Amino acid sequence: MEIRGNKIITEPLVNPEQTYADVNADVCKPLESFPTKKWWVCFLIASGSLLIGSALATDMFRRGLGVLGLNQPVGWGVFITNFVFWIGIGHAGTLISAILFLFRQKWRTAINRSAEAMTIFAVMTAGLFPVIHTGRPWYAFWLFPYPNQRELWVNFRSPLVWDVFAVSTYFTISLLFWYVGLVPDIASVRDRCKNQIRKFIYTVLSLGWRGEARHWNHYEMAYLLLAALSTPLVLSVHSIVSFDFAVSILPGWHTTIFPPYFVAGAIFSGFAMVVTLLVIAREVFNLKNYITLYHMENMNKIMLLTGMLVGYAYLMELFIAWYSGNPYERFIFANRVGGPFAWSYWIMMTCNVIVPQIFWVKKWRRSIPIMFVASLLINIGMWFERFTIIVTSLHRDFLPSSWDYYIPTRYDWGITLGSFGFFFTFFLIFCRILPTIAMFEVKAIMKFGKKEYGELGD
Amino acid sequence: MSKKSKQKATGLLAIFENPGDLVNAAKKISGRMAINKVEAYSPFPVHGLDHALGLKRSWIPWVTLVLGLAGWCLGFILQAWTSAVDWPLNVGGKPFVSWPAFIPVTFECMVLIGGIATTITLFAACSLPRFDKPVLDHSLTNDRFALFVDRTDVNFDEKRVEEVLKETHVSEIKNIL
Numbered sequence: 001m002e003i004r005g006n007k008i009i010t011e012p013l014v015n016p017e018q019t020y021a022d023v024n025a026d027v028c029k030p031l032e033s034f035p036t037k038k039w040w041v042c043f044l045i046a047s048g049s050l051l052i053g054s055a056l057a058t059d060m061f062r063r064g065l066g067v068l069g070l071n072q073p074v075g076w077g078v079f080i081t082n083f084v085f086w087i088g089i090g091h092a093g094t095l096i097s098a099i100l101f102l103f104r105q106k107w108r109t110a111i112n113r114s115a116e117a118m119t120i121f122a123v124m125t126a127g128l129f130p131v132i133h134t135g136r137p138w139y140a141f142w143l144f145p146y147p148n149q150r151e152l153w154v155n156f157r158s159p160l161v162w163d164v165f166a167v168s169t170y171f172t173i174s175l176l177f178w179y180v181g182l183v184p185d186i187a188s189v190r191d192r193c194k195n196q197i198r199k200f201i202y203t204v205l206s207l208g209w210r211g212e213a214r215h216w217n218h219y220e221m222a223y224l225l226l227a228a229l230s231t232p233l234v235l236s237v238h239s240i241v242s243f244d245f246a247v248s249i250l251p252g253w254h255t256t257i258f259p260p261y262f263v264a265g266a267i268f269s270g271f272a273m274v275v276t277l278l279v280i281a282r283e284v285f286n287l288k289n290y291i292t293l294y295h296m297e298n299m300n301k302i303m304l305l306t307g308m309l310v311g312y313a314y315l316m317e318l319f320i321a322w323y324s325g326n327p328y329e330r331f332i333f334a335n336r337v338g339g340p341f342a343w344s345y346w347i348m349m350t351c352n353v354i355v356p357q358i359f360w361v362k363k364w365r366r367s368i369p370i371m372f373v374a375s376l377l378i379n380i381g382m383w384f385e386r387f388t389i390i391v392t393s394l395h396r397d398f399l400p401s402s403w404d405y406y407i408p409t410r411y412d413w414g415i416t417l418g419s420f421g422f423f424f425t426f427f428l429i430f431c432r433i434l435p436t437i438a439m440f441e442v443k444a445i446m447k448f449g450k451k452e453y454g455e456l457g458d
Numbered sequence: 459m460s461k462k463s464k465q466k467a468t469g470l471l472a473i474f475e476n477p478g479d480l481v482n483a484a485k486k487i488s489g490r491m492a493i494n495k496v497e498a499y500s501p502f503p504v505h506g507l508d509h510a511l512g513l514k515r516s517w518i519p520w521v522t523l524v525l526g527l528a529g530w531c532l533g534f535i536l537q538a539w540t541s542a543v544d545w546p547l548n549v550g551g552k553p554f555v556s557w558p559a560f561i562p563v564t565f566e567c568m569v570l571i572g573g574i575a576t577t578i579t580l581f582a583a584c585s586l587p588r589f590d591k592p593v594l595d596h597s598l599t600n601d602r603f604a605l606f607v608d609r610t611d612v613n614f615d616e617k618r619v620e621e622v623l624k625e626t627h628v629s630e631i632k633n634i635l
Contacts, residue, residue, distance in 0.1 A: 212584075
């Protein structure tokens with residue numbers, strides 16, 4: 001965007017030479033051709049990682065949680081870190097699809113579909129961890145309040161139960177929102193199908209959508225309502241995840257800054273993941289006309305903002321620990337910055353606070369290699385943020401006699417690798433069978449063919 | 459379902475290249491000629507079309523409101539009943555109905571039930587899934603826009619309709635039989 005006199009000149013969101021038919025042709029192309037070699041390589045790596053993770057998890061269930069690096073003071077480790085990390089990744093998708101929709105940010109249309117898919121797969125991945133962390137996943141249904149012969153109910157005052165409701169609601173609503181957004185696009189794919197079996201599958205998935213004006217009328221309203229419901233939902237989910245820590249009385253966890261700090265961190269890490277995925281997807285599937293540098297630049301700006309928000313939270317935590325005068329609180333933060341896990345703290349500080357500062361420079365904000373490396377570093381940094389919060393607060397508790405160091409084992413790392421495999425396997429399959437760009441939304445913001453039409457132009 | 463609605467709709471299908479032309483044609487057919495049995499098809503929501511066709515604002519928000527509030531109440535009642543009535547359990551000396559602790563789950567129940575209800579209502583309002591209606595033209599979910607004028611409308615006069623349509627920038631008129 002630049003300002004000349006009193007006129008604001010915006011960059012086009014879609015290459016202005018594209019027609020409506022081009023959108024369908026370009027977006028549906030990966031769905032209608034045999035997967036490329038690049039795709040197969042990615043898919044084999046992802047499903048191989050998933051296989052390693054599943055094998056290790058199976059072995060862990062047989063032997064028990066003793067194979068993990070968990071010990072007496074450190075009862076939460078890599079698995080809970082992964083849970084918070086993956087839930088956080090999901091938040092950018094809902095921010096793009098719901099909050100930017102309510103703010104009428106038209107640039108969201110090119111990226112919302114893949115970001116929402118990312119949300120769904122990330123929440124699925126996250127949901128695995130609390131369940132396998134119990135070591136007895138076959139009792140997972142105990143998390144839900146249901147009438148049972150023991151006549152017991154869950155304790156609704158526990159943040160862990162709030163989490164069950166928050167995460168399962170988040171998954172359900174994200175899935176519905178995503179599917180509602182997909183219906184008109186699946187209908188587009190259906191009408192392009194030549195193969196009868198493909199046509200049948202897409203016909204069923206499209207529910208027989210034909211794009212009638214009366215349907216669009218209801219559709220737009222329902223979409224708006226789902227966006228309005230998702231907006232407070234996404235803020236509530238990570239707030240509730242932070243309550244898992246903040247409601248306890250452990251120094252380092254028991255802080256009121258946690259909910260906004262976690263939400264900002266979630267959006268920060270989520271956008272980093274969207275940038276990582278889209279840099280690859282726009283290259284592999286040739287979508288540069290739709291996911292332009294302008295989109296990437298906007299996401300980098302959000303990363304710059306949220307990166308500074310989490311930076312503020314890090315500093316404020318230190319300040320409040322000192323200002324509170326509480327010796328335990330002061331100790332835990334001094335231990336975080338300079339104790340045995342200082343390496344993890346400084347990885348977090350470097351990746352999350354210093355790295356995003358490069359986005360002040362417009363040239364770097366618009367450079368694909370720079371943003372790709374930065375987004376990977378931010379992902380790493382945000383993983384270590386959760387690791388730092390969880391492990392450093394636990395490993396030196398009130399009794400020095402029980403202090404210990406935490407070393408994750410190959411089971412911890414292998415299952416973590418498996419979670420990445422799980423996520424990417426789903427994402428790669430999604431790219432092959434469903435349109436990765438919300439075609440109807442992109443067409444609605446295109447300027448093509450709307451010259452003489454007052455109401456649509458802007 | 460009555461016999462009439464099972465019958466296949468027949469009429470004229472005017473296809474346009476451009477959303478603006480569709481709106482102008484809809485205004486003429488639905489407004490000036492007062493034909494009510496008109497349906498427009500477009501690959502994306504075209505603004506101004508609902509006005510041109512005389513469509514009212516969707517009533518779905520009322521369903522969301524009522525069921526969202528119902529979800530809120532149900533969520534709260536579930537927690538209060540299990541904690542205070544079915545098995546009153548003293549947790550940390552808190553009151554049995556310690557309502558501030560119940561707010562997160564109450565809120566999530568509101569969103570969950572409101573959201574599911576909205577989605578179901580959307581598809582019910584559009585009477586989807588429904589597969590017996592034919593796809594009139596494959597380009598209508600791609601790059602073209604169409605107006606369908608039903609032959610059974612009282613004001614339908616094939617020649618008049620065709621004349622009016624030709625005044626607009628119509629690119630093709632199909633006779634659906």
